[in-house]
Amino acid sequence: MLNSILQCADLDISFGNHQVLNNLQMDLYPGEILSILGPSGCGKTTLLRIIAGLETPSRGTIYLKNQKIFGRSTNLEASKRNIGMIFQDYALFPHLSVEKNILFGISHLNHKIQVENLERVQKLTRLGGLLKRYPHELSGGQQQRVAIARTLATSPNILLMDEPFSNLDASLRLAVRMEIEGILRESNTATIFVTHDREEAFSIADRVAVMTSGSIKQIGRPDQIYFWPNSKETALMSGSCNFVDGIISGDHVKTSIGILPLRITKEYSDNEKVQVAIRHTDLSMEPTPSGENTVIKKDFRGDETIFWVETAEKELIQCKHKIHTTLFPGLKVNLSPVQYTKFNVFSVEDK
Numbered sequence: 001m002l003n004s005i006l007q008c009a010d011l012d013i014s015f016g017n018h019q020v021l022n023n024l025q026m027d028l029y030p031g032e033i034l035s036i037l038g039p040s041g042c043g044k045t046t047l048l049r050i051i052a053g054l055e056t057p058s059r060g061t062i063y064l065k066n067q068k069i070f071g072r073s074t075n076l077e078a079s080k081r082n083i084g085m086i087f088q089d090y091a092l093f094p095h096l097s098v099e100k101n102i103l104f105g106i107s108h109l110n111h112k113i114q115v116e117n118l119e120r121v122q123k124l125t126r127l128g129g130l131l132k133r134y135p136h137e138l139s140g141g142q143q144q145r146v147a148i149a150r151t152l153a154t155s156p157n158i159l160l161m162d163e164p165f166s167n168l169d170a171s172l173r174l175a176v177r178m179e180i181e182g183i184l185r186e187s188n189t190a191t192i193f194v195t196h197d198r199e200e201a202f203s204i205a206d207r208v209a210v211m212t213s214g215s216i217k218q219i220g221r222p223d224q225i226y227f228w229p230n231s232k233e234t235a236l237m238s239g240s241c242n243f244v245d246g247i248i249s250g251d252h253v254k255t256s257i258g259i260l261p262l263r264i265t266k267e268y269s270d271n272e273k274v275q276v277a278i279r280h281t282d283l284s285m286e287p288t289p290s291g292e293n294t295v296i297k298k299d300f301r302g303d304e305t306i307f308w309v310e311t312a313e314k315e316l317i318q319c320k321h322k323i324h325t326t327l328f329p330g331l332k333v334n335l336s337p338v339q340y341t342k343f344n345v346f347s348v349e350d351k
């Protein structure tokens with residue numbers, strides 16, 4: 001097991017009466033990309049600012065490359081942490097050319113090293129033809145690459161990116177995201193990447209940390225977070241999800257739509273009441289006049305259509321399907337698990 005490059009433990013911070021981080025634990029490994037996925041206001045930016053040394057927690061410790069940079073009686077100033085930070089608006093200097101933006105953070109180094117670093121990062125970010133341009137002469141994606149080049153020129157210990165793609169329109173986002181991921185992988189820079197977009201978090205990261213209300217609720221590979229969420233909250237953050245009542249029966253759970261196979265069986269006992277998580281893609285719908293469930297709403301979205309289906313027990317379930325022509329409100333349907341699908345259950349106390 002690799003040693004982590006960054007360890008945050010027991011971090012608390014409040015603004016006035018509002019506790020924003022609450023006993024937060026997190027680590028980052030060399031070369032990895034870690035996404036922090038959380039809703040607006042849960043404290044993601046505050047955490048990045050604390051790691052960078054721009055905000056001071058009231059409690060906790062932070063180690064960077066095995067050196068304590070924050071803790072009781074330690075608070076290494078931001079400029080000495082050598083942490084790169086990239087913001088939503090890239091924060092380029094508008095009056096400086098691309099080349100001068102990149103050199104800005106290394107202007108104290110000798111000329112030869114500056115030239116070597118410029119050469120290294122302009123190759124990595126493919127900015128060679130744009131070095132004499134000014135930020136207003138660049139596209140959003142190009143500005144993003146300049147921001148990264150400028151930060152990587154300083155050879156940071158780690159890189160922090162706060163919603164870096166939020167200013168790009170949807171058509172550019174995917175291409176820029178793939179390009180930036182390539183640059184990060186090639187430079188092998190350990191990166192924390194903050195987003196509230198789950199697709200973005202999953203696609204770019206080695207691990208995802210799900211954050212709500214000021215603490216990390218689960219951290220793991222994207223597929224672990226999606227298939228083995230440890231709470232209803234994480235299940236909802238990691239994908240669209242319905243919750244229905246169920247009763248455990250061996251390695252299955254009885255629900256109003258039938259008996260469903262469990263993903264993990266050992267934590268619950270027979271006849272225990274639980275909440276069953278059903279992803280929108282977990283069930284298939286078959287029109288049947290004798291079906292016990294009724295389609296009550298249809299929401300056509302192009303690539304997919306969402307159907308609201310009412311069960312015999314009056315529970316509402318949303319199902320996602322590609323086919324939309326043969327299914328419509330009023331239709332009676334049977335619902336059954338898509339082949340090989342297993343279901344997660346949560347305690348009824350889990351809100």
Ligand code: ATP
Pocket residue numbers: 015020038039040041042043044045046047196
């Ligand atoms: P978003 O996704 O919308 O950017 P976030 O998860 O990054 O949100 P933060 O910016 O960290 O959230 O803010 C968390 C909470 O802390 C918010 O309620 C915010 O208003 C509050 N907050 C952040 N900085 C300060 C500050 N300097 N003074 C007072 N309150 C603050």
